[in-house]
Amino acid sequence: MLNIKADDVVRSTCPYCGVGCQVMLNVADERIFRVDAPFDVAPNYGRLCVKGRFGLDYVSHSSRLTTPLIRREQQVPGRRTAAGPADWRAASWDEALDLVAERLLDLKRRYGADCIAANACAKATNEDNYLLQKYVRAVLGTNNVDHCARLCHAGSVAGLQLALGTSAMSNSIAEMAGLECFIVTGSNTTETHPVIASFLKQAVERNGATLIVADPRQIELTQFATLWLRQNPGTDAALFTAMAHVIVSEGLHSRDFIADRTEGFGPYSEWLRQQTPEWAESTTGVPAGKIQQAARLYASAGAAAIYWGMGISQSTHGTDNTLAITNLALLCGHIGRPGTGLNPLRGQNNVQGCSDMGCLPNVFTAYQPVSTSEVQRRFETAWGTSLSSAPGLTVTEMVDGVLTGQVRGWFVMGENTLMSEPHLAHARRAVEGLEFFAAQDIFFNETNVYADVLLPAASFAEKDGTFTNSDRRVQRVRRATPPPGIARPDWEIVADLARRTIARAALDRTDLLDQWSYRSAEAVWEEIRSLTPDFAGITYDRLNSEGGVHWPCTSLQDPGTPYLFSESFPRGRGKLWTVSFETGSEQPDADYPFVLSTGRVLYHWHGGTMTRVSALDAAWPECTVELHPDDALAMRLATGDWAEVASRRGAISARVLVTGRSPRGVVFVPFHFAEAAANVLTDNRVDRRALIPDYKVCAVRIAPTAPPKGRPGALAPLAGRGAIKDPIPSSLYRSD
């Protein structure tokens, strides 16, 4: 490849999504100027998407945080404000970290450790995250640590835990190109996991795979689908349960597998009788014949897999949605073999790793429960201190907890609550109510401008470590450029903070300082694997020579585990669960007649912190609201017009993009744009088991509005702004 000007070419892992593409960072003058991908390396074999290929320029953007910042003015809980540039003063690491240590200890002394809550970072490395949860647990003494998986796949996780006893993607990306049959639901894969989508498309085009897409929106994958089920938003559990009904009533289920590997078939199949395709048709809007067809295709395949995303998980019944899916796989025995499986597509580049590292209120690394005494003892021994066995708060509870007074202080590592949380007005009140707020990040964002102390972190390109991608593959991240200013890797900052906190706690336990004297990221990993049987066989040496290893990998001789459950499930047998079809989502009514669904567009990432300062922004520079042509006509709105989208919780202005992609009566707004934050509109109702909010269904109204003043490009025509266009040429609108 052309590296005629590269000073250095460094192999690393892309920091955007859960595919975990391997990249070659070409560096000149300490700046990444080109990104390639090696052609013979898993998981991506030379493929990248626009973000990995062209969107790493954020790393060298001039607005990177370069020095610790301390808020000039003391903030009052309940009246905390967002800082402008003049409200910060630069400080040394000593001053900043000592201040954080002091304030946290102070909160702990006054209210107890559980008044502090920490947000780990699904974009930071395993090493960064492991040390954060160790700090929170071993030094601060609380289990209040969680991360954005709560807002993402928590529904999937809860469902998979109930069904199987664990929650990672069961099969591997390498199996995708050779699939025989598969279902994709609640995932606009070509925009959220483009490289995975390229393998799935090839399975169809080159391998003749049968693809069933279940999605209310006409996503690109419907072009490749054998069958497209267009269910009404929020009716997924009914759809999949009706499929299960067909499978059992037509005798297509795998009796042997059910007998050997599952439990609960008796009560489940009894309950299943009523859930006929005809019944499902009235709820879901999908013709009964299609439900039958889908069921038969899935059940009669030799090997079939299910992939899903936020459409399933981010719901007030995300857990039930997931169980409806796990039931299908267990009924047909489509799990535990290549080309099968239950595969939630993890979003963030290291959300899997962040979960694996125990950044969850109820578990340590690899999901070992904090409340299990054997586990607790092992970690107490390793960390040299006593630990709490009471599960802590989830991020949604951390927000609510501020308003109830339960939570007083936050430590937020690489997270943007005020873009990612639902019902932003509510979340903002919580942020405003904090007594102390420390944040660690690579840029300013909408949330950390409220902080008292802001610590500059190194980006993925500026540190060593590991990420774990969606198919449980642990891969290396390598330093390619120096961090800007005096920014440092997160794990180093946390270790430094830990030492200072211990010193200040005056416990006379200098031995505890040894717990925090890691000389390298590798040293941190060595500790992780010593405490985690599932990672025990993974070393940096192996990662360097093999490129990546799938956990579980219990010994140095163990090659790793591309697909899971060939013998048994962690809970023993897989359980078939009945599900509820009641919905807790906010339904449309006369005042708010549209359903709002939120999600992503290809070019942006989540809160936009990285992508709004990248060339990526030029491709999709504005927030758009997708509106069906019939709805647009009825409201006399055309592409490029400004509309106000309002819910009971707030309103935003966005540009209309007329497209048949969303069904009539449903609008779609991506959540990347701070100036038109979709989560101003969403509601914070949660799934009662997973505690995940419903980003996919709430009620809004639309009305034409004037172009907002001061919004760049507000008067320019929308068509032609970057790559913004109707994703479906008019000739391809399917009547489904």
Next chain:
Amino acid sequence: MSSRDDSPSISFTMNGRTVVAAPGSTILSTARAAGVEIPTLCYHPNLTANGLCRLCVVEVVGMRALQPACVAIAAPEMVVNTETDRVIRARRVILELLASTVDLSEAPEALEYIERYCADPSRFAGGLRRTIPAIDDNPFFVRDYSKCIMCWRCIQVCAGDVQNTFALTWGGRGFESRVTTAYDQAMTESPCVFCGNCVGVCPTGALVGKVEYDMRQRDED
């Protein structure tokens, strides 16, 4: 891709020595495994081989025309010679034709071959060249088709070989062939999703990231 069946491996003669290959292997893959260098330009291990640059041609005893090693399947008892006079002449002239048609300044492989085969880049000078102003119509990459050698890799990677996006196609025919979008529309109007997989496989820098392109321009100034 070679088919993995249980048939015994094939042995045949390459440049006078016996080489062994799995059934279904190409002459090229066998050569590379045996340490025999055969130049290639359009061939890419992750893409469909089209055998169109003809740089990899070799002489196979018994076949009149030279055979493209990247697609010719090794057969038992085959006698292959990879550097005969006919072969060298063909490679040299192909390189001279290329040099007379496109800008190879960012194509290190081609430049290396030109040296290796003593090709004279000025031999066919004075005829029609591909001189097209660079197209800078999107935030991510530049299309500098004066450097395009029509290897087809970008079209294929965008089509069924990898992306199934189908934003690129051929315009024109013959010497006037070019890579383009439907109706020569701007990249942002086409189905392109800017995955850059085309940039990743372009061997001559005709497709190049904007950041890198701008750096090159600055260096040249």
Next chain:
Amino acid sequence: MNVDAAVRLEQLDEILTTNAPQGPTLLIETLHEAQALFEGWLPAPVVERIAAAHRIPVADVYGTIEFYEMLHAGPVGQKVVRVCTDGPCAVAGADALLKQVSSDLGLRPGETAPDGSYTLERVRCLGLCDRAPAMLVGLERRAPARIEAPLLGQPAPEALKIGGLVKVALANVGVVDPTSLEDYQAQGGMAALRKARTQMTPEQIIAEVKASQLLGRGGASFPTGLKWGYAARNPRPRFFICNADESEPGAFKDRVLMDGDPFRVLEGLLIASYAVGAEHAFVYVRGEHALGYERFCTAVRQLEESGYLCGESANGPVACRIEVRRGAGAYVCGEETALMESIEGKRGFPRLRPPYPTDAGLWGHPTVINNVETLAKVPSIIMHGAQWYRSLGTPESAGTKLFAVSGSVVRSGVYEVPFGVPLSHLIFDLAGGLRPGRSVQAVLTGGAAGTFLGPDQLETPLSFEDFRRAGGTIGAGTIMVFDDMVDLRDILARVSGFFAHESCGKCYPCQMGTQRQWEILQRVARGESRPEDAENLADLAAVMADASICGLGQAASLAITDARKRWPLIFGTAGERRS
């Protein structure tokens, strides 16, 4: 959207309803029909609709339009005027014709009139060399065009210029009504098909054709029976294609057959399909031959209505569906594998061989491709037997051959002779010889991808073996005669220009080699040759012959190389003129 546009879109949808369900294969037919609806070109919204219906990406449809000369992605005039300037037409004054037309229209070649009435195009061989100079106005033939007033008046009447000693393939031409199955049957037509189906097995037919030593008449001269045998032993389904894409300069024998006796060709096709076990056959007609296309369509319809497409046979019931398809202006689509790409709805890029079409052809299935004349010989062979066929011609060159004689002869035309007859008989007895006071300077035999014979070689017998010895080429039977007033450098420039224009652009040797060859020969034709030309041409010839993917590239320098050997002075230094 105005009413007119709405109506046209409706009509387009009707076309799509018929053509699109089969997927991409009928794309080029769709494009022809759609183009006719939308003023001769294919705007983007129309192409989007077509692409969606055929389930082909828009970019691919656009790429296909861009490949074929008769398809336009941008506006053209209501009538496209095409003037041929290849060898035989050039000899007949094509340059002067083009100048006149250009002046009459006020357009340079390539331009469209501001009012959208005409587009003028300089084109390659139209296959009307017997009526040179040739032009098409829309798809109406004006050949021979009247140089003084080319656009006026009625299209030229069908003056038949055929002849020959033994009429096997030409037997009905000028005798039967080519649009009447009844008439064809009255002359004994379809008896061979009946005999083949009811009295012979496929194996027997193949054996008979092998025994007849019939060689392919498209230029490659591959033993026909052998080809059929290869396909017949491969798994079904099998396909048969009649290659009616004749587009090489100087070639027009197939045109005469398809215009004059399409039933004979189809009878041969049906016999061949039966022998090979193909239930689906195609006739691929070059897009410029509107008449031939019409004749074949009419004939197929009548055959279907009369029940000939299915029937009983010695082997059980047989059926064969015949589709007539149009090319769209690409000589390379006469190459077997490029032709198949075109039938599959794509750009005509030749495929790599192996695999050979008889193993893997259309959609990967065994396919036989035969030339029009080859198939036209089959009914007679079946009726009269291999022995009879071998009794004509010479021991090594069995049967008869159609020769298309054009250029400096008085009576250009298609003449059928048994192999072995001397070349002089063709030129002087059948084609009327040269004009008074002129003598033969050179004869280009085989076609633009052929070789020359000199005035001292006119007695060479027309057979594969004799021509080989003399350095001539039988090929498809093209004979272009150039008298002593013709500047051969100009002819060579046109020949090389033909190949450069028709190169598909896939492989480097041909894509760039034909262009450079043409550039050199253009300079030579201007009298500006350089010392390095000979060596450059030799290297280009070697690389194209050795390393091109298909026959177009492999043969593109044959005539030029031959000319260099015979007349090195042509390539003399600048300023030296042919004496």
